[in-house]
Amino acid sequence: MEKIDREKVQEILNQYQDRPVYIHVEITSGVYADHLDENIFNAGTFLRNIQVEFVQGAIRGGRNGQYRVGLKLVNGGWIYVLGLTHYVINENDEFIMHGFDHEGKLASALEISSNEFFK
Amino acid sequence: MEKERHVLVVFPHPDDEAFGVSGTIMKYIDSGVPVTYACLTYGDMGRSLGYPPFATRESLHEIRKQEVEKSARIMKLTDLRLLGYRDKTLEFEQPGHLASVIKSLIDELNTSRIISFYPGYSVHPDHEATAEAIVGAVKDMAPEKRPALQLVAFDKDTLEDLGDPDIINDITGYEDRKEEVMAAHISQTGPLLKRLAADTVEGQETREAYLKLEQFYSYDID
Ligand SMILES: [Zn+2]
Numbered sequence: 001m002e003k004i005d006r007e008k009v010q011e012i013l014n015q016y017q018d019r020p021v022y023i024h025v026e027i028t029s030g031v032y033a034d035h036l037d038e039n040i041f042n043a044g045t046f047l048r049n050i051q052v053e054f055v056q057g058a059i060r061g062g063r064n065g066q067y068r069v070g071l072k073l074v075n076g077g078w079i080y081v082l083g084l085t086h087y088v089i090n091e092n093d094e095f096i097m098h099g100f101d102h103e104g105k106l107a108s109a110l111e112i113s114s115n116e117f118f119k
Numbered sequence: 120m121e122k123e124r125h126v127l128v129v130f131p132h133p134d135d136e137a138f139g140v141s142g143t144i145m146k147y148i149d150s151g152v153p154v155t156y157a158c159l160t161y162g163d164m165g166r167s168l169g170y171p172p173f174a175t176r177e178s179l180h181e182i183r184k185q186e187v188e189k190s191a192r193i194m195k196l197t198d199l200r201l202l203g204y205r206d207k208t209l210e211f212e213q214p215g216h217l218a219s220v221i222k223s224l225i226d227e228l229n230t231s232r233i234i235s236f237y238p239g240y241s242v243h244p245d246h247e248a249t250a251e252a253i254v255g256a257v258k259d260m261a262p263e264k265r266p267a268l269q270l271v272a273f274d275k276d277t278l279e280d281l282g283d284p285d286i287i288n289d290i291t292g293y294e295d296r297k298e299e300v301m302a303a304h305i306s307q308t309g310p311l312l313k314r315l316a317a318d319t320v321e322g323q324e325t326r327e328a329y330l331k332l333e334q335f336y337s338y339d340i341d
Binding site for chain 1 (some may be wrong): 145164165166167168170171172175176177178180205206242244274275
């Protein structure tokens with residue numbers, strides 16, 4: 001993966017606009033977070049193989065290499081992910097954005113693909 | 120360690136076998152006991168994607184599959200079953216489903232001892248779902264037919280609630296191979312391997328913790 005280049009990521013987002021796409025969205029503190037540090041509140045989510053269509057997708061931020069992506073959906077809904085740092089288009093043509101925390105562990109993910117992700 | 124007909128190891132994640140159990144697995148295998156490792160998921164939702172990251176959420180599945188296959192080769196374990204459930208979702212399967220999957224493994228393999236996680240003391244929801252499935256599978260069997268349960272507990276309250284572990288296996292002589300097993304899971308174990316190799320007090324403590332003894336609790340269904 002490469003560090004996010006805002007212009008390149010914006011260009012890729014534009015390619016997925018105005019047509020049905022599958023997404024994977026994930027935010028996670030890790031299941032072990034409060035086992036290792038009692039001050040942490042465990043929270044997380046993942047949504048996988050959700051089909052959406054967005055009419056506008058934008059990347060914002062960039063302070064300390066951390067970005068936000070928002071997708072405005074055709075039905076007026078939204079997808080919002082905070083804390084993205086890296087991106088790649090893999091061999092299956094899946095557009096993958098990940099956010100790695102200070103330990104190098106995955107904290108957030110937004111993935112967009114024309115085809116379903118594996119199950 | 121007694122002579123067993125068959126030992127069934129059940130864990131939800133590739134690498135669960137590495138830290139507290141692989142020495143015991145190798146000792147059984149080297150003494151001629153047939154061992155099966157049933158690994159329920161590919162660990163494909165893990166937060167560690169390598170140190171520094173070399174995987175993605177999408178590639179982790181195949182990488183961890185190869186890692187657990189390598190771990191099995193190092194342990195000379197020939198019966199590795201990858202059941203392919205999605206990481207993090209075990210507790211949401213239909214109640215009783217996983218227990219019936221475990222029960223059919225016990226029946227097929229004529230298992231006399233199961234190594235897995237201890238219910239209520241294994242921290243991760245997938246670990247707890249696995250422990251619950253083991254207990255569910257065994258409790259419906261006639262008491263004299265039940266395999267012995269040898270379980271791993273590592274919750275903070277373990278010592279206080281359960282006391283000292285009653286099964287302690289000395290894995291002297293297996294230090295190098297156990298380290299290789301942990302190294303096989305390189306997407307997950309980078310920092311741990313560094314600590315193991317460190318010529319420091321912390322390094323010494325880490326080697327003591329992982330490479331000397333493996334500790335378990337017996338679990339009685341009734
Ligand atoms: Zn695990």
